[in-house]
Amino acid sequence: MSVKHAVSRGMELGRSVFQLGLLKPAARLAAKFRGERLRVGQPSRTVQPQTFLPARYRYYRMSLSGLAAQLQSGGFRRLVGGSPRNRVVFLAFGVGLGLIEQQFEDDRKSVAACQQIQAMFKKKKFETPLKSFVSGYKLEDYVIGKQIGKGCNAAVYEAAAPFAVPRESEKCSLVELKSNSNEQSASPQFPYPTIYPLAVKMMWNMGAGSSSEAILNSMSQELVPATPHALKQEGELSLNGHFGWVPKTVPAHPNVIRVYRAFTADVPLLPGAVEEYPDVLPTRLNPMGVGNNRTLFLVMKNYPCTLRQYLHVCTPARKDGTLMALQLLEGVDHLCRQGIAHRDLKSDNILLEFDSGGCPRLVITDFGCCLADKSCGLELPYNGRWVSRGGNACLMAPEVATATPGPGVVIDYSKADAWAVGSICYEIFGEPNPFYCPHGLEGRSYQETQLPTLPTNTPADVQLVVRLLLRRNPKKRPSARVAANMLHLSLWGRRALATLDRAKLSELADWLLCQSAFVLLNGRGPSGSSVEADLQRCFLSNIDLEDLRTAIGFLVYGQQLSSAVTL
Numbered sequence: 001m002s003v004k005h006a007v008s009r010g011m012e013l014g015r016s017v018f019q020l021g022l023l024k025p026a027a028r029l030a031a032k033f034r035g036e037r038l039r040v041g042q043p044s045r046t047v048q049p050q051t052f053l054p055a056r057y058r059y060y061r062m063s064l065s066g067l068a069a070q071l072q073s074g075g076f077r078r079l080v081g082g083s084p085r086n087r088v089v090f091l092a093f094g095v096g097l098g099l100i101e102q103q104f105e106d107d108r109k110s111v112a113a114c115q116q117i118q119a120m121f122k123k124k125k126f127e128t129p130l131k132s133f134v135s136g137y138k139l140e141d142y143v144i145g146k147q148i149g150k151g152c153n154a155a156v157y158e159a160a161a162p163f164a165v166p167r168e169s170e171k172c173s174l175v176e177l178k179s180n181s182n183e184q185s186a187s188p189q190f191p192y193p194t195i196y197p198l199a200v201k202m203m204w205n206m207g208a209g210s211s212s213e214a215i216l217n218s219m220s221q222e223l224v225p226a227t228p229h230a231l232k233q234e235g236e237l238s239l240n241g242h243f244g245w246v247p248k249t250v251p252a253h254p255n256v257i258r259v260y261r262a263f264t265a266d267v268p269l270l271p272g273a274v275e276e277y278p279d280v281l282p283t284r285l286n287p288m289g290v291g292n293n294r295t296l297f298l299v300m301k302n303y304p305c306t307l308r309q310y311l312h313v314c315t316p317a318r319k320d321g322t323l324m325a326l327q328l329l330e331g332v333d334h335l336c337r338q339g340i341a342h343r344d345l346k347s348d349n350i351l352l353e354f355d356s357g358g359c360p361r362l363v364i365t366d367f368g369c370c371l372a373d374k375s376c377g378l379e380l381p382y383n384g385r386w387v388s389r390g391g392n393a394c395l396m397a398p399e400v401a402t403a404t405p406g407p408g409v410v411i412d413y414s415k416a417d418a419w420a421v422g423s424i425c426y427e428i429f430g431e432p433n434p435f436y437c438p439h440g441l442e443g444r445s446y447q448e449t450q451l452p453t454l455p456t457n458t459p460a461d462v463q464l465v466v467r468l469l470l471r472r473n474p475k476k477r478p479s480a481r482v483a484a485n486m487l488h489l490s491l492w493g494r495r496a497l498a499t500l501d502r503a504k505l506s507e508l509a510d511w512l513l514c515q516s517a518f519v520l521l522n523g524r525g526p527s528g529s530s531v532e533a534d535l536q537r538c539f540l541s542n543i544d545l546e547d548l549r550t551a552i553g554f555l556v557y558g559q560q561l562s563s564a565v566t567l
């Protein structure tokens, strides 16, 4: 081997060691040099891309400082043995690492750029159409229309708020929910509810008693998506915690429902009550009923349909399907960041409307089963069978479905909702959810090889994301953030990605800056859709270099990911 050849091999080794995250084994290898022939070939080791990327700087620094120490102490000759060729290769290896120092600098710049981008987009809060209003805290403030939905815990009715009709001078009101016409477009199957722009959810109260405090205590999870003005501050219910236990609430997000008002009131006899839910009525309305006299009412925007209803009549196009999956991941990531797990994600609990270009916008709703405990975050102590693990048993992630209660047992929900999104993607792309009972796979026992393939028109990156989201082992499953980043990159960064697989982080920062500038200047997504614009804002306001790098790792090594990547 010529010196020139040895140098280039050493530098190449130094670089690839860095890029592949193999600094730790390389450091060990260097320590073993003496008397051994250096193999420049691929060391055989199984590495998960999500685990090797974040750790690399640590090993890199260890190796560099170890190398410097060896050189200074004169131990270099001892370390590499007498062969001049080995010394050259090893020195070149050091040069390769030195070049990486430069990359490390670039990294720091990229991290700084990311932080600036994040700060810029975090400042701009997602707006809720309802500004503070003094009315709407009583049932009498609303005109109630027909029933639009029913679940196991509540009936939902369309509603209008005559108090909120704007006078000449008043521009903002609940009515804006319907009059934002440039934001909403009608669909022939699901016309926009114009006469009744609101939806009132009447909870069925069978055990809580009729005091406001008891109702709030037992149904407090429903208030997680409530706006700060949803509850009357100085009235019977208060969000400041004086009345009962109040869970965390989530800041506004385009893919999470907003509850504009919440109040308790006597249960009224609404259309269809006697026929459809007589048992949960109070004896005042049905002598055989077991419901309490008062209950909780939640006021939201009235959406044209649920995701399930929409998918019943439409199969979204490839791009719309990807945007829909991405919105769910963004919504779930937002909840995770607030330490909230929804725990009942299913297509009935996702509402849908259309932006002006007809692109479906999804919002996650029904927080009745959520985990939003200030004390335990996303880790639920599972001491006994009486502890609720969440809603729909069919869509329980494996780590939740297989948990057995006992002292010290904790269920980690940090990736459970992301798993459910993976299963819902089948529905979005026109297939039945493989986990729906009674004949579906079971979360507790399925093998990943049993997962059906998605239809061939599903984008390859979406197929990869779904396969990863449905991994049994949550440690090998990407978080909602990483999965969302993968879809963002797939939708808008594929060209940039082609240059990123060499870990050129300065280019990554450039690309992010371009994205930010585009979103800031345009206020619309690449194809003019407000859904896309919101998604890009979500992406940029949550940007984190390590998460992004992990997403790139998954995409770049995606084809080899059936079990693990062998380097």
Ligand SMILES: Nc1ncnc2c1ncn2[C@@H]1O[C@H](COP(=O)(O)OP(=O)(O)OP(=O)(O)O)[C@@H](O)[C@H]1O
Pocket: 148, 149, 150, 151, 152, 153, 154, 155, 156, 199, 201, 300, 301, 302, 303, 304, 305, 306, 344, 348, 349, 351, 365, 366, 368
């Ligand atoms: N804001 C809304 N706009 C339009 N329809 C809605 C709205 N909220 C709920 N619905 C309809 O009402 C149905 C029941 O609502 P929801 O899921 O909140 O009730 P639930 O009793 O808590 O359900 P579950 O049985 O899942 O616990 C939904 O599936 C949907 O069809």
